[in-house]
Amino acid sequence: MSGEATGKTGLEAVLAGIDAALPAALDRLMELLRIPSISTDPAWKADCARAADWLVADLKSLGFTAESRPTPGHPMVVAHGGTGERHLLFYGHYDVQPVDPLNLWHRDPFDPVIEATAKGDVIRGRGSSDDKGQLMTFIEACRAWKAVHGTLPCRITIFLEGEEESGSPSLIPFMRDNAGELTADLALICDTSMVSPGVPSIAGQLRGMLKDEFTLHGPKIDLHSGHYGGPALNPLREISKLVASFHDDQGRVAVEGFYAGVHEVPADLKRQWESCGFDEADYLGSVGFTRAHGEAGYSTLEQQWARPTLEINGLWGGYQGAGSKTVIPAEAHCKITCRLVGDMDPDDLRRKVRAHVEARLPKDARVTWDNNLEGSPAAVMKTDRPEFEAARQALSDEWNREAVIVGMGGSIPIAGFFKTILGMDAMLIGFANDDDAIHSPNEKYDVQSFHKGIRSWARVLERLV
Incomplete structure (x- = not known):
């Protein structure tokens, strides 16, 4: 359907085509959601390859030259289309999280459905928000653009x-x-959320990530708590002391040198955040909190977006079964993650955290560390590029609400890799909501997010070219 045939021109015709084709776009998304592409479990390896092949076929139907490229793990999908001087790269991921605990799902996670709720229709199923629904918003925008114009708006990878x-x-x-x-003029990423429902958002900064794990060793074997209770060093008691030492009473991380490279939020950016539509009471209340429990002296948004953290993600040891077993365990275990901001160096921080633990070990205790090292620095986007204001205006037009530049508490390492490996800036625009339950049972994606997300990308593409 051409713009001339409908009496509409350019962008108007593309947007009208998106509206008319929404049922077909939802059907395609449902097909992709039915593929259980769980990347972390080898049992689903064939399904990950099947999802990649599905995307290749869909992209080829739009005229892209598309391939599923093998890697030591799961395939990468790479596709090229369009012509012109402007070259944009779009990134998304087709793999999904495991579905456990399965008993908490209201239906089969890979039998997606459109479900009516009090807030509107939602797409229910694993990957609907993270990230299949999001990546398909961009592909559907390309489909609509080509249906009207016969070609893509520029070179797109x-x-x-x-x-x-x-x-x-x-x-x-x-x-x-x-x-x-892969190198282009700008990378576009759709794996993020809106700061508040209906408030279009461009991520200006992302926290980095450091993961570590340690085991505290005490006696050579588990001990009878009657024979050794009292004289024995109990690894669970000692590890609890170590965990408690990570923070002071104000919620500040007490590891020496932890805040090196952390910067305060500029006043003008803080003012934007204060007026971005964020509902603190709703954000906290939705998970059962009455107040923020982070670092004193900083707002909830600053704690989430601009302050570093050290979190205990797992703590265990001793007998875990039913009933009682009177042992003093030989080992206790702890998993931690740190969210990084500013110029924090993950390798330097790992050394500091480990030194903090090792300096507090009691006599007869020793510690071993996980050697599967993972860490990535924070990513700060170059938001003064003119493309950011162009995209902000495009989003504002679609949502009838001023789009905002926000921070993000999560970590998306690819944004930093685009800069450090390919030398290109990234722009992150996503349409998820905080209640989408990503990584959790009953994940959903609002039909409005999907529909307006497609329309938003069409508007952004029109502004960027």
């Missing part, structure tokens, strides 16, 4: 990963090996 939910072990080598093919 689509790069879809299959290991994002399992640490992206193949990503950096693949990017380095294919740098010439």
